[in-house]
Amino acid sequence: xxxxxxxxxxxxxxxxxxxxxxxxxxxxxxxxxxxxxxxxxxxxxxxxxxxxxxxxxxxxxxxxxxxxxxxxxxxxxxxxxxxxxxxxxxxxxxxxxxxxxxxxxxxxxxxxxxxxxxxxxxxxxxxxx
Numbered sequence: 001x002x003x004x005x006x007x008x009x010x011x012x013x014x015x016x017x018x019x020x021x022x023x024x025x026x027x028x029x030x031x032x033x034x035x036x037x038x039x040x041x042x043x044x045x046x047x048x049x050x051x052x053x054x055x056x057x058x059x060x061x062x063x064x065x066x067x068x069x070x071x072x073x074x075x076x077x078x079x080x081x082x083x084x085x086x087x088x089x090x091x092x093x094x095x096x097x098x099x100x101x102x103x104x105x106x107x108x109x110x111x112x113x114x115x116x117x118x119x120x121x122x123x124x125x126x127x128x129x
Contacts, residue, residue: 024099038078038102043117045072045085048098050121054088058123062087065096073100081112095120 002039046069053065066089073083088095099116 024125035102035115038100039115039117040092041076041078042098042100042115043119045069045078046074046096046098046117046119048072049085049098050094050119052095053089053094054064054123058089061089061094061123065094069096069098072094073098078102093120093122100112 003070004017008121043100049065049069049072053061053114068083069085072078080102084099086097088097095118097116097118099114101112102115
């Protein structure tokens with residue numbers, strides 16, 4: 001029985017040492033999930049903006065594409081520190097680029113990361129002129 005007395009308390013010491021590492025790993029997994037969600041939503045916003053811009057008159061493409069992309073982000077609940085949407089009207093297509101500084105929602109060690117997406121849509125020839 002004297003062999004068991006040496007191991008007494010080791011499990012508690014191991015738990016105390018491993019708990020911070022496990023918590024940091026869990027927070028990192030949560031942060032990666034939030035970043036993946038933000039990336040998907042920014043991609044969707046760029047696609048929505050490009051499609052909406054391609055269906056209106058050439059003079060309104062920039063405004064419609066930008067407002068549609070930004071409203072898509074807002075509607076889907078993406079929290080961005082700063083967000084921008086740029087619309088390029090080319091000869092036969094529209095390109096929308098959306099950038100979002102995805103907030104970490106209080107996860108200070110990981111900070112925020114800029115997520116961007118670009119989508120291109122052909123201009124609809126049969127739209128109402």
